[in-house]
Amino acid sequence: MFPRLSSLALAALMSWGAPAMSAPLVTPLQQAVAQAASADEDIAAFYRARAFAPIWMGEGAADRRAAFLGALDRAREHGLPAGRYDAATIRAEFAAVRDPAGLGALEVAMTRRFLSFAQDIGFGVLNPRDVDRTIVLEVPRPERLAQITAFAEGDPFDAVQALAPSSPAYTRLLREKLRLEELAAAGGWGAPVSSPALKPGAEGAGVVELRNRLIRMGYLRRSVAATYDADLESAVRAFQIDHGLSPDGEAGPATLAAINVPVEDRLAQVVVGLERQRWMNKPLEPRHVLVNLAEQHAYVVDDGKVTFDTVVVVGADTPDRRTPEFSHMMTHMVINPTWNVPRSIAVKEYLPALRRGGARHLQVHSRSGRVNHDAIDFSRYTASTFPFSLKQAPGPQNALGRVKFMFPNRWNIYLHDTPSRSLFERDVRAFSHGCVRVERPLDLAYHLLTPQTATPEADFTRILNTGQERRVNLDTPVGVHLVYWSAWVTPTGRANYRGDPYGRDARVIDALRAAGVELAATRS
Structure with missing residues (x-):
């Protein structure tokens, strides 16, 4: 009243x-x-x-x-x-x-x-x-x-x-915030696990700590068993899936570090997630690509439903390589792309190799055209005086792989294939110069071409087999949104959490606290 x-x-x-x-x-x-x-x-x-x-x-x-x-x-x-x-x-x-x-x-x-x-x-x-x-x-x-x-x-x-915001993602985060606040008020998730690592078959106090914590987290039914049994292994695997870890069922150092994160830290991630959802409170295109930098994963969303997803590699955690967050429109793809080496990479990484007689896979170009490597004394040049541009012709070892997906922007960021496949197996995949490397680039290309051709794979393969660079326009441009969401809840109600590879979440929560946002008192 x-x-x-x-x-x-x-x-x-x-x-x-x-x-x-x-x-x-x-x-x-x-x-x-x-x-x-x-x-x-x-x-x-x-x-x-x-x-x-x-x-x-x-x-x-x-x-x-x-x-x-x-x-x-x-x-x-x-x-x-x-x-x-x-x-x-x-x-x-x-x-x-x-x-x-x-x-x-x-x-x-x-x-x-x-x-x-x-x-x-x-x-x-x-x-x-x-x-x-x-x-x-x-x-x-x-x-x-x-x-x-x-x-x-x-x-x-x-x-x-x-x-x-009326988005389902925002609503689900609100529910997760309430759940975590109630858990925090009830004492959190209990004592952290003190063991450095645990495997199936293990016994003892560390297993009891792990079991009790997973029970309070909701991954395991209440039990008094002190053995790392099949039920505990299954619970660990489910936890790993929800936290972006290799689901091997073993509680290794990375898994235990995630399990030992206090409930209040997860609550802070949710509060940051709510703020980030507010930043994106706008109508998104009926078809769009969502690249989650914190998760290192990309999705194609059609009319609100995920129709394609793939693991990606994003920029490394250095000031000049972190992939920025922004939105743009994908207008075309380039099959058999030429890599025009950015000047920063050319002078920092390749000029020293050129001085040693290396980097022969790259073409050297002056303003007049291509120049033979052997005709240049690279030792004469520094990073500031290097007058050439470097290119890598299309081919199996091209750094951009077989296709790149273009949404022209002032940061020169795009999605692309890569011949280096091993990094996709990592739990944390922040290694690139800033662009986004795609694990399933050909499948992504077929998926994006499907609305405009009845034979997307055949059409793509025919161009690919020519070995020649070719631009293919998208009849309907596709929205691209590079975001950084370390906390979200799936439509089935499973809370997912990831790390903070660029430290951005830490800066956001500090700024929110400075603005007066209050979080629960810290518990374990």
């Missing part, structure tokens, strides 16, 4: 009905609203359109206040900085206001608060580029005038509910 306004304020509001659209400012309240709104053009336009009639007080205001303040009371559920909105202070302000000037100032302050909250819950508390310069997502910005108008003219409870 809301505190009652003072009798003076109530009497004033009963007499200050909303005037006709063309009526002049005749009441002190309207004058106060006009003055308070003048500093913000969107808010001023909103109130001008309604002849400066209030929405937070007077007729219909009780439901609007109830809807909005109720949402503020639940802000913490979304991983938002609840103290930023301070619903208790707002209620106190309504109880204390007495004069028209105060009422007008409070009216406009409420609208500002609503728009600020709408931005936070719908599109993120943080500006991602302020957190990390490699997060270059174009976060959608709401039309503030449309937001407050919809709230004022429609059902306020529906309008407030519509502020948060």
